Amino acid sequence: MLPVQTAFEALATHVRFEHGDSIYQSASSEDFCYRVLSGAVRKCAVTSGGHRRIVDFLLPHDLFGLGEDRRHRFALEASVNDTTIARYPRSFIERLADSDPRVARQIREAACASIDRLEGRMLILGLGRARERVCAFLLDLAGRLDHRRSEAEICLPMSRYDIADYLAMAVETVSRVLTQLRLEGVIYLSSQRSVRICDWDALQWNCAATRSVSPRLRASGSCIAASRGTMAYSA
Amino acid sequence: MLPVQTAFEALATHVRFEHGDSIYQSASSEDFCYRVLSGAVRKCAVTSGGHRRIVDFLLPHDLFGLGEDRRHRFALEASVNDTTIARYPRSFIERLADSDPRVARQIREAACASIDRLEGRMLILGLGRARERVCAFLLDLAGRLDHRRSEAEICLPMSRYDIADYLAMAVETVSRVLTQLRLEGVIYLSSQRSVRICDWDALQWNCAATRSVSPRLRASGSCIAASRGTMAYSA
DNA sequence: CGCGAAGTTGAGAGAGGTCAACTCCGGTGG
DNA sequence: CCACCGGAGTTGACCTCTCTCAACTTCGCG
Numbered sequence: 001m002l003p004v005q006t007a008f009e010a011l012a013t014h015v016r017f018e019h020g021d022s023i024y025q026s027a028s029s030e031d032f033c034y035r036v037l038s039g040a041v042r043k044c045a046v047t048s049g050g051h052r053r054i055v056d057f058l059l060p061h062d063l064f065g066l067g068e069d070r071r072h073r074f075a076l077e078a079s080v081n082d083t084t085i086a087r088y089p090r091s092f093i094e095r096l097a098d099s100d101p102r103v104a105r106q107i108r109e110a111a112c113a114s115i116d117r118l119e120g121r122m123l124i125l126g127l128g129r130a131r132e133r134v135c136a137f138l139l140d141l142a143g144r145l146d147h148r149r150s151e152a153e154i155c156l157p158m159s160r161y162d163i164a165d166y167l168a169m170a171v172e173t174v175s176r177v178l179t180q181l182r183l184e185g186v187i188y189l190s191s192q193r194s195v196r197i198c199d200w201d202a203l204q205w206n207c208a209a210t211r212s213v214s215p216r217l218r219a220s221g222s223c224i225a226a227s228r229g230t231m232a233y234s235a
Numbered sequence: 236m237l238p239v240q241t242a243f244e245a246l247a248t249h250v251r252f253e254h255g256d257s258i259y260q261s262a263s264s265e266d267f268c269y270r271v272l273s274g275a276v277r278k279c280a281v282t283s284g285g286h287r288r289i290v291d292f293l294l295p296h297d298l299f300g301l302g303e304d305r306r307h308r309f310a311l312e313a314s315v316n317d318t319t320i321a322r323y324p325r326s327f328i329e330r331l332a333d334s335d336p337r338v339a340r341q342i343r344e345a346a347c348a349s350i351d352r353l354e355g356r357m358l359i360l361g362l363g364r365a366r367e368r369v370c371a372f373l374l375d376l377a378g379r380l381d382h383r384r385s386e387a388e389i390c391l392p393m394s395r396y397d398i399a400d401y402l403a404m405a406v407e408t409v410s411r412v413l414t415q416l417r418l419e420g421v422i423y424l425s426s427q428r429s430v431r432i433c434d435w436d437a438l439q440w441n442c443a444a445t446r447s448v449s450p451r452l453r454a455s456g457s458c459i460a461a462s463r464g465t466m467a468y469s470a
Numbered sequence: 471c472g473c474g475a476a477g478t479t480g481a482g483a484g485a486g487g488t489c490a491a492c493t494c495c496g497g498t499g500g
Numbered sequence: 501c502c503a504c505c506g507g508a509g510t511t512g513a514c515c516t517c518t519c520t521c522a523a524c525t526t527c528g529c530g
Contacts, residue, residue, distance in 0.1 A: 045358060047358065047361075047362065047442075047443065048442060048443040051363075053357075053358055053361045055354050055357050055358065056354075073351075073354070074354075097336070097339065097340075097343075098336040098339070098340070099336075101332070101333040101334075101339070104332065104333070104336070104339040104343075105332075105333070107343060108332075108339075108342060108343065108346065111343065111346040111347075111350065112346075114350055115346065115349055115350060115353065116308075118350065118353040118354065118357065119290050119291075119308070119309075119353065121357065122288075122290050122291075122353065122356065122357065122360065123280060123282065123288055123290065125357065125360045125361065125403065126282075126288045126360065126403040127282065127403075128286075128403065128485095128519085129485075129486090130485080130486065159507095159508070159509090160508070160509060160510095161508080161509095168360065168361035168362075168363065169486075169487085170486070170487050170488075171508090171509080171510095172486090172487080172488085172489095172509095172510080172511085173485095173486060173487075174509095175509060175510055175511080176486090176510080176511080178509095178510095179510075179511085191495095192494085192495080192508075192509065207282075207283060208282065208283040363487080363517095364517080364518090365517080365518065394475095394476070394477090395476070395477060395478095396476080396477095404518075404519085405518070405519050405520075406476090406477080406478095407477095407478080407479085407518085407519075407520085407521095408517095408518060408519075409477095410477060410478055410479080411478080411479080411518090413477095413478095414478075414479085426527090427476075427477065427526085427527075
């Protein structure tokens with residue numbers, strides 16, 4: 001990070017939340033933006049049908065609430081205990097961005113990261129099968145927590161219910177898939193919230209849609225397999 | 236738009252594409268960004284399993300390819316004939332953004348719009364049922380094309396196959412839902428690509444998840460129904 | 471007119487949602 | 501220290517929705 005960071009941090013207020021606490025409500029309009037320091041935050045909405053949907057999980061180092069002066073569309077809540085958040089006054093950030101191109105660029109990059117994450121998630125949600133979505137979720141989480149191919153345990157910073165709402169499926173299905181993966185030796189669950197990935201390749205393999213390849217692919221022709229870790233950005 | 240617009244447009248190259256033409260391939264790295272002038276563009280990826288997934292549709296006025304200097308993650312293709320695109324050299328845009336806060340702000344806003352669209356789509360994809368997803372898709376499209384509650388026909392700028400890949404479902408299901416809506420008098424199909432929405436309320440109503448409300452909602456408590464047209468922004 | 475692509479319709483099967491029972495775990499209070 | 505309690509997680513049985521496969525119709529274009 002640039003020295004600008006210091007200016008940011010001088011204005012930060014640190015707040016601590018417990019599991020389930022609301023950071024801000026949907027439709028509220030406080031003028032702050034935030035950074036996750038520890039724990040995890042879920043961004044959620046409720047469909048008009050009454051179902052909760054989780055749009056994103058914010059992990060340590062992620063920024064959120066940066067946007068515009070419009071009202072919040074989603075509610076943000078801590079999804080685990082001991083979640084700490086740094087809060088910055090948004091107007092100051094905006095002024096800083098206007099006066100210092102480096103800050104503006106940082107914000108653009110943060111926005112890119114956000115778009116990247118959303119588009120990746122879009123692909124995960126599009127995966128037809130429950131198993132594929134769970135596997136993709138685990139890999140994504142492991143990547144974001146920097147547990148690449150290490151033997152270390154991943155501590156899931158959310159409940160099964162959260163995972164279900166995030167992947168748009170029933171809790172029971174999440175549970176079933178996890179047990180199945182456990183029985184196959186792909187993952188090891190030392191406790192309900194701790195996963196160790198034993199077979200990365202199997203997990204990766206499971207992300208591939210196993211359905212038949214539609215013949216329409218031939219028609220449009222020009223699509224090439226997407227590779228992880230790179231991105232485009234559309235606005 | 237600000238006078239800055241002129242500087243943008245002076246550098247624009249206009250290009251025309253026919254249905255199915257590739258604007259850029261995934262994994263290529265040309266240094267341009269683009270704006271849709273007419274027609275429609277689909278942003279697509281292919282899952283490792285060989286299934287095509289459409290991540291976004293870009294309509295007139297939408298910007299894309301703005302991001303970073305990293306390689307493109309998706310392929311972009313025209314989804315209808317007579318699609319025209321304005322192309323701008325990205326390095327220039329970046330320099331302009333660094334020197335003029337107004338440009339930087341515009342780009343931030345464009346990024347916000349993109350995030351807004353993606354998050355909305357996230358919610359649509361999360362809708363469990365095919366009918367809900369199609370209804371939400373139609374409403375979203377109508378909104379973006381500015382056909383709010385007008386009697387005018389919406390010209391669908393994409394095939395059923397595209398819609399299917401966008402909503403992560405089978406073409407047959409898309410077709411079935413559309414006929415069902417037609418038979419119920421909710422929509423009128425004057426041709427295969429022209430939809431007139433007859434009953435906006437019915438369409439809106441169908442976006443509500445009809446499944447049972449999960450009891451877990453009581454537990455977390457703080458979620459409030461999300462309202463369309465407002466947004467939060469996370470990075 | 472004829473061809474291929476796009477779209478529709480039908481029948482069957484499988485994946486996942488729903489409902490319900492049950493177990494596991496952490497916290498609280500006697 | 502143990503019993504109890506509630507929420508979280510798991511497992512099973514059933515049933516619905518949608519994907520699949522296949523046949524057919526419609527549309528657009530040479």
